Amino acid sequence: MANTEWWHGAVLYEVYPRSFQDTDGDGVGDLRGVAARLDHIASLGVDAVWLAPFFASPQKDFGYDVSDHREVDPRLGTLADFDALVERAHALGLKVVIDQIWSHTSDAHPWFEDSRSCRSSARSDWYVWADPAEGGGPPNNWLSVFGGPAWTWDAGRGQFYLRRFLDCEPALNLHNPAVVEALVQTGHFWAYRGVDGLRFNAIDFLLHDPLLRDNPDAAHAPAPVSAKAFARQAHVNDMMQSGARNLLGRIRGLADAYPGVCTLGEVSSQPGALGRVARYTGDDAGLHMAYALRPLRGLDWHALSRMLSESAVSGERGWPCWSFGGHDEARVMTRMADGCHAKARLLMALLLSMRGSVSIYQGEELGLPQAELEPGELRDPVGLAGVPGIAGRDGARTPMPWRADAAQAGFTDGAPWLPMPAAHRALAADAQESDPDSMLRAYRAFLAWRRREPALRRGALRPLGLQEPLIGFLRSDGGEHVLAVFNLSGETVRASLADFAWVSPCPESGFAAEASGGGATIAPYGALFARVSLAQEWQEEAALSFA
Numbered sequence: 001m002a003n004t005e006w007w008h009g010a011v012l013y014e015v016y017p018r019s020f021q022d023t024d025g026d027g028v029g030d031l032r033g034v035a036a037r038l039d040h041i042a043s044l045g046v047d048a049v050w051l052a053p054f055f056a057s058p059q060k061d062f063g064y065d066v067s068d069h070r071e072v073d074p075r076l077g078t079l080a081d082f083d084a085l086v087e088r089a090h091a092l093g094l095k096v097v098i099d100q101i102w103s104h105t106s107d108a109h110p111w112f113e114d115s116r117s118c119r120s121s122a123r124s125d126w127y128v129w130a131d132p133a134e135g136g137g138p139p140n141n142w143l144s145v146f147g148g149p150a151w152t153w154d155a156g157r158g159q160f161y162l163r164r165f166l167d168c169e170p171a172l173n174l175h176n177p178a179v180v181e182a183l184v185q186t187g188h189f190w191a192y193r194g195v196d197g198l199r200f201n202a203i204d205f206l207l208h209d210p211l212l213r214d215n216p217d218a219a220h221a222p223a224p225v226s227a228k229a230f231a232r233q234a235h236v237n238d239m240m241q242s243g244a245r246n247l248l249g250r251i252r253g254l255a256d257a258y259p260g261v262c263t264l265g266e267v268s269s270q271p272g273a274l275g276r277v278a279r280y281t282g283d284d285a286g287l288h289m290a291y292a293l294r295p296l297r298g299l300d301w302h303a304l305s306r307m308l309s310e311s312a313v314s315g316e317r318g319w320p321c322w323s324f325g326g327h328d329e330a331r332v333m334t335r336m337a338d339g340c341h342a343k344a345r346l347l348m349a350l351l352l353s354m355r356g357s358v359s360i361y362q363g364e365e366l367g368l369p370q371a372e373l374e375p376g377e378l379r380d381p382v383g384l385a386g387v388p389g390i391a392g393r394d395g396a397r398t399p400m401p402w403r404a405d406a407a408q409a410g411f412t413d414g415a416p417w418l419p420m421p422a423a424h425r426a427l428a429a430d431a432q433e434s435d436p437d438s439m440l441r442a443y444r445a446f447l448a449w450r451r452r453e454p455a456l457r458r459g460a461l462r463p464l465g466l467q468e469p470l471i472g473f474l475r476s477d478g479g480e481h482v483l484a485v486f487n488l489s490g491e492t493v494r495a496s497l498a499d500f501a502w503v504s505p506c507p508e509s510g511f512a513a514e515a516s517g518g519g520a521t522i523a524p525y526g527a528l529f530a531r532v533s534l535a536q537e538w539q540e541e542a543a544l545s546f547a
């Protein structure tokens with residue numbers, strides 16, 4: 001039976017609350033601000049808002065360092081503000097997905113304070129503690145994603161604790177059932193409060209090898225050789241443990257207690273990411289959907305063809321949630337589209353046409369480029385540490401520009417925690433409303449069309465082996481086929497349509513390609529979307545691949 005759950009084929013909109021809308025003039029966005037701007041999100045035609053962390057936190061990692069899982073950070077609001085946000089979202093027909101951070105907490109979390117207090121405390125083994133190696137150094141060769149060893153010395157306990165990210169983010173010991181149970185209870189707290197989905201942060205980091213064995217070197221040095229030491233190890237012991245599958249089962253059990261609540265996992269970009277997405281979401285004992293970070297680096301024909309065939313290998317198994325950008329990545333407009341509006345529009349169409357659900361990041365709908373910050377304006381500890389090969393993330397986190405002619409583009413009445421880039425002001429949401437060629441209007445048009453096409457929302461995907469610079473696939477659902485062909489070049493290209501018995505282009509997508517005489521003419525960085533029926537010989541082949 002076809003899956004008709006809301007999340008299946010849904011589009012999520014990631015809100016980074018600190019940078020969305022400030023209502024109290026402290027320069028930091030808050031939950032009331034998000035609620036006030038939900039109309040904008042609903043107007044895009046997306047299905048859900050995914051809220052990055054708003055929990056109580058020392059904010060050293062801007063909310064991913066949680067010190068109380070059941071409280072709203074006072075700078076961002078209150079539980080009552082959260083409830084009002086959920087109510088408003090639901091009134092607008094939007095679902096609400098929130099983050100769950102299970103791999104680590106803040107070092108200011110009472111669990112960690114108890115754990116570090118002494119070796120015999122109640123929560124002594126709620127975190128990963130280890131004695132020094134011979135000679136006094138860290139227990140093994142594991143590395144932090146953000147640079148340096150993954151171990152931090154704690155003089156009180158006279159031991160190291162594991163931390164995969166910042167020093168202040170000790171790793172929880174999820175081999176301990178009491179820890180898992182405590183986290184499951186926090187999930188219940190929010191699901192009971194009415195959220196529609198839980199997004200599990202960094203699921204590849206949930207478990208570690210309890211014997212703390214060293215990681216081997218990566219089999220193939222990444223090319224070009226990465227300045228990031230982390231990329232030069234094979235992460236077979238510090239992360240991606242097979243036991244994680246059972247944990248995902250616990251997570252699924254938690255969600256299953258609340259009809260309509262979905263689970264979304266964030267998989268790391270370590271090798272085999274798309275395979276893990278398929279494995280973790282392939283049956284009813286895993287997550288509903290998962291996504292891999294950085295599945296694509298740009299409009300590179302070879303990389304894209306590889307990605308399509310890799311995702312086709314898993315066929316109908318699992319349910320990915322695609323995203324190109326987020327609060328940890330340089331903005332899509334700069335990193336992937338080289339600042340070119342047409343390329344960014346093409347990337348939007350590609351992202352929203354893939355088989356799976358989709359997550360877009362605030363500001364992508366405005367085509368915001370990566371912000372350039374002065375050294376004195378940086379706030380992300382990762383960027384401030386200046387580790388070679390590890391970029392800071394502030395440039396993707398600057399505030400949303402709402403009104404081109406307002407102070408701080410309408411984000412705050414005060415001094416924003418990150419600057420409002422001059423280039424973003426011109427791209428403010430209100431300035432794009434009236435421009436028929438704006439990115440905002442392109443997103444609205446494409447999303448409205450996608451909603452009406454079950455083949456795009458939920459259909460199977462079959463890649464077409466097209467020649468460079470074309471990439472194409474067929475999305476099919478219940479005998480309806482939508483053809484999607486993307487021109488990755490700056491030249492006009494003619495595509496053959498000889499394989500199709502009937503072709504009806506879909507200009508409602510916002511992409512107009514002229515189709516006649518057995519072919520279509522596709523503009524530079526343009527696309528062809530068409531409803532098609534298959535020629536006879538294909539139908540048989542197709543029946544096999546769609547079975």
Ligand code: BGC
Pocket residue numbers: 061064065165166169201202266327328
């Ligand atoms: C979040 C990052 C954060 C890291 C450590 C990641 O998955 O997306 O923003 O820095 O977890 O907390």
